[in-house]
Amino acid sequence: MTNKKNIPTLDIAISPSCPNNCVFCTSRPINIKKMGSNKVINLIRDGANDGKKQLEFSAMEPTFYKDLPLIISKTKQYGYEVIHLLTNGIKISDKEYLIYLLQKGLNKITLSLHSHRDYLEAKITNNKTIFKKKIQALENIIDLQKKWDCSLTVNTVINNYNYQYLTDVNNFISHIGVKKHNIFFPHILGNAQKNFNKAVPRYSKIKKYLYKVVITAEKNGVNLSIINIPRCIINERIYKLDGLKGHFIASDPNKTEIADAPIEEKIKNDKCKKCAYFNSCSGISKYYIDSRGWSEFKPIKKMLPQEQNTSKEKHWVRLTKTCNQDCLFCLDKELQDGTALPMKEIEVDLKSGFDDGARRVVLSGGEPTIHTQFIEIIKLAKKIGYEHIQLITNGLKLSDDDFFKAAEMAELNEITVSIHGHNSVIHDKLVGLKGAFIKVLKTLKNAKKYPDLIISIDVCINKLNIRHLPEIIKTFIDAGFYEFDLLYIIPFGSAWENRKLLFFDIEKELSYLHKALDFSKDPRVHIWTNRLPAQYLEGYEDLIQDPRKIHDEINGRLELFADFFKKNKPLYCFGERCQYCFLQNFCQDLIKVKNGETLNCVSWPMCLGKPKFQKETHQLSLKDIFDDQIVDMKKFADFYIEERYYIKSLRCGGCKMYNKCDGAHIGLIKERGFKIFKPAG
Template sequence: MNTDDPSGAVVVSSGVTEGRMDRIQRERAAQEKRCWVRLTRACNNHCLFCLDSDVHDGTMVPPHLVKEQIERGRAEGAERLILSGGEPTIHKNYLEFVEFGRKLGYGWIQTITNGRMFAYPRFAERAAAAGLREATFSMHGHTPRLHDRLVGVAGAFSQSMQGLKNLMQLGIVVNVDIVLNRDNLPHLDRIIEHFLERGVGEFDLLWPVPFGRAWRNRERMLWPKDARSEQLLRAIELARDRGAVVWTNRLPPQLLEGLEEFIQDPYKLHDEVRGRRGQFEQWLSGGQPPFCRTQQRCRFCFMEQFCGEVEKMLPLLSEPAPPSACTTAASCEKAARSGGPVRIALNKETAAWIEKNVAMIRSRPNDFTFLPDNYLTLAEYEQKGLNPLDALRPLHGSSVKLEGLPACLLPDAEPTEEPARWWTHDRPAGHLDDLVDDFVLRRYRVRSLRCRGCRFEDSCPGLSINMVRMYGFALANPLGFDPPPELCDTAKGPGLHASVVVRSRCSNACSFCTTRLIAADNRAPWPIDPWSAVRNTIEQLAGQGYRILRFAAIEPLEHPDILRAIRHARKLGFERIEIWTHAGPCRDEEFARKLVEAGLSAIDVPVMGPGAEVHDAVAGRLGAWQESLAGVGNLRSAGLSDVSAHMVIARGNHRHVVQTYAACCENEFGPLQSLVLAAPSLSAATSYEPVAVPLEECAEAIGRDLGLLSVAERGRFVGLASRCIPHCVLLRHIDRQMERHFATAAAPGDGDDSVEVKQFRKSLTEQGEKTRGFDLKRRSRCPRWADCSRGGDCPGIYPLYLELYGDGEFQPL
């Protein structure tokens, strides 16, 4: 019986599709005995996050082996049969296995599937007739574009949705698994809303596992375990408030503060360990650790804490077993009368004894140590357990000892170290289930993200996992925070990529510059970020696992500590360091050489015109063009080969886009890598008017000048232009045959992030009209985009543009 889920899901439902479950019901469902059988090592999807892709060899498990596992599971008492893969429905004997399970007496037969085979009505009908009761669909987006991109198959979304509809019409319970990743997390609430509207009442949210394609695509698929996501919390609340059942799978508990009822039952650890039983048994017997045991991979993995504790345990096999603690009033009384040290596990019974003996305890504080009485289930907690704050309240002000509990629960107590050994068996090998239980009871601890900065952060043991599930992270009250470190603004993603906004000065005064316009609106210049803020930010990003660092606005090269910052980033292990810069300061050859020696990997330079006249006018300074050219030349001479250029199109250079592209192909800047429309900087529409590009004029000039480029360069240029200029506007002025070069997806950051103008304005109003760069730069499609043949690929336009000029120039194709 295969109890490890190859898709990353743990099946915990009982066919509940509406109504809320209390935590004990959830626990019973999570611990239901089930038989999980893998039918295939093949799949008709090609998911970017598939953890099992390295073992997919295209084979089907022989039918006799499948039936043996099904029979074994039933003999062991399993009531639920789960058929999985790979993709189970592509096994030619799939329907036979469903019927076989029903005849053996399984009360509930479920499948984990991408759902595409169920798009065929006859197949769906035969599955239902054979005994299928529930199907968990792996759905990772709410639009064809998002889902199909993630699963690697065009048309998969529409086929799966048809399969979902077919099964629901047959009365089959359908729920949805969603593997969370950097691509779909911003849309999670909309994904859940999409399926709620179609009658789905149960969701499982899965943390990606750093294996297979998920590891190879880690920059897009994986995200740090301490990166709290408001989108995640908002989506869970949406589903809960709409009466849906929500499960989480492998999600780091600290991400769920305030929604602790959704923390995964630690019982799941048994499935994880059983699925790798051979590797763990070998490790515990003195062999090699699992192949995946590397710091780079482990920091993304749900099992990091368990494996870390096992690793620390192995050299201590000869340590004595952990001492017992008093768990009853009688044992407390007996130990106290002995006159020696007393270790008391906090529960309802011992708390009552403590309350009766406060005076005696206060008179002998050094003799008394209090520790948690942990339980494997919440049902046990309800019966025997007690909130540790209530148990310790009578002892406030005394200097007793705490073991295995955060100091903030009793600030005057003396924290003491726990015994090094936490397992009960002399030889952990061969006792994996017991080892997992011991870990849950004695070492599975979690801390709130609020605890960062507490003066006890390095020594705090954290809160037991089931204690948090029972009473919440609100138990934690971090002590003695140091003043929060100064930090620069940052933008994180995609992948392991992070940008640091370094506030400095800039010798240019570009007409579209966000920072310049905001500073003018505030009637005060931007302060220069001190070195401490730059250093702290780089160190924080390194600690969060980012490996590609970009320094951006205002002008990083004019910051007095930029060389120091690059060296520090290299020392911390950043693999690539980029700078967005106009490169003017590098007209100094020595400075350019020092930048490259310090570890600079790449630069991206804005170009605003085909020559000095136009460029300098937009840059707001005579000589800007020549200085940038010289700076780029010096960097190339110093050995920097990765030089990119982009054009910011603004009012003033919008008639010179093709000319600028042609000029860059011939000078130090090199071919443009992107075209960007100048974005709004302030929330008032009138502030955008002096910068906003007249799109019709821009497209007309592109059509006029396109002949300046070679045939090959025309195609590349049109591809870039189609990422920033609405397609209907562009096609009115260029040959329709050039449409084949258009981008097949909207510009990064657009597409599914598009907003209607009314939503955009409402969002700004709710923020008190404060400037939010992300919101201002989100794009909107015109109201008729759905009627356009290129509506799904069009980049749209900024909402403030529509407020200024309306949507009359946008005509569906």
């Protein structure tokens, strides 16, 4: 009910008050007049008589309108299907107040969050205390929304403080549990006009980051909308990604706004008339053009085929416990028993994911394509209702033209192919199968026949290929493939058995790693890092894996950690392996807590000077995560990520304070880079 699109909407700005002063706020200087509740109710009644079915309470901060609960209850009486609150979250950080609004009939909330860090949010909103309240509000909504059938969306306005961190914001809200994310370019009015050069980025600067956040939202299962950005800025590579299908939004013709606010003037030039999107584009802000000109905007000659809207929530389904390769680094080896899962079991798994709300499914193994009913499984997933089907594969079976065509005809949407070398010598040795490289090249050739297919390449970084990594990436870029996931080898499965052959001193090979990462500067190319220790990414901080991905690692080891606490069973991997594992510090902290120590926040590094904002201190002990029955690993991971996930630069090794300093928080490093460190000689 609360997710309907193009529903006739009445938008009322009921409050002239807001404790924030956002750098891009279109309502400042304040131009919203306060209305009495009787007038608001009359407007709502008139809207209902005019056929409106959704009511939006917007600028400035509607929760500061004291009669809001009364107004919501009246709105419900007039037959509105959707009652939508746009808010900064301050008031609804009070859970009791939120429940009161839900009881009155509120069933849709859009909360503004412009950063993943308190420091940046404070800069953007000019409110030092807002961030924690916003996060509390989000947690309140997520906790209550199923009971009250209330939808949640997060709005992020692009500005000069945050455009480089759009992926971080999407990762952040995804791990909180948010499934809908709107990203806006600011309307050049009010503060956005006043602070134009300070607050408003050039469209050309944000292209790369739009591309990255679309891919990130895809992986996170977040429904993404990009709003108020002209189609000519969204290049074809971005627009064809599944993450943006149906989500490029210019304006809503079904919305009626009631507010004493100026309207942004938009214009087009003669070249725009040659654009295929001329009629659907609302143009560019006149103020923007007067200030920066037309050079960034190029008409698009041909419109892409209309693409259907898809949901992004993802469900993984294992099809086999066997593989037609014998990779030297296989992490799955211990779980393989040579069998394929029965079709009935797979069907139950597919339906379970769909019933839980997933509309994307990822087919994995072992090697999923060797399941004798693989094509039927794709068709079954489509029949159940999945809108996007992704395959994780070694590519061998798909080298067969007919098999590939059958998979594509069954409506396979995305393929991630594992390729670990740029020639047969390296790849075939690593996967334990002669001739594998030739077959995977044939698979990529087949993929080129189907331009709507999304193709990405996984590479496991190890001793045998690290010095060839730049050549590997260049080889496949030259072949027309632009997305890469670099998986750093970890000490489990076959990788640990073959450790003498595969593990290496990464500090000695950094030049090869960095040369490979240089390809990420090409706007066509997107590189992900997976489990790669962050200290080796100095100069490439935007490629540091989102720290909240630790949750994914923990979720795969819950039984291991439960036995550690409940049965005092040692972690089987603890010891020699730790030096090669990116979870080394995490597990050391876990052992400290198990042994009765209390963990404190890590102190601020001295070389950074006094922090601009004094952080609230927290502690965690055994009783906080374990009650003799349940182990709350999520709580421990949250604490570790927020309070203990600190790293140093490799340059810190020469600092006289090295042994007394823990480094800086991973989030700060992602934002500002390792360059912030000033080692003391």
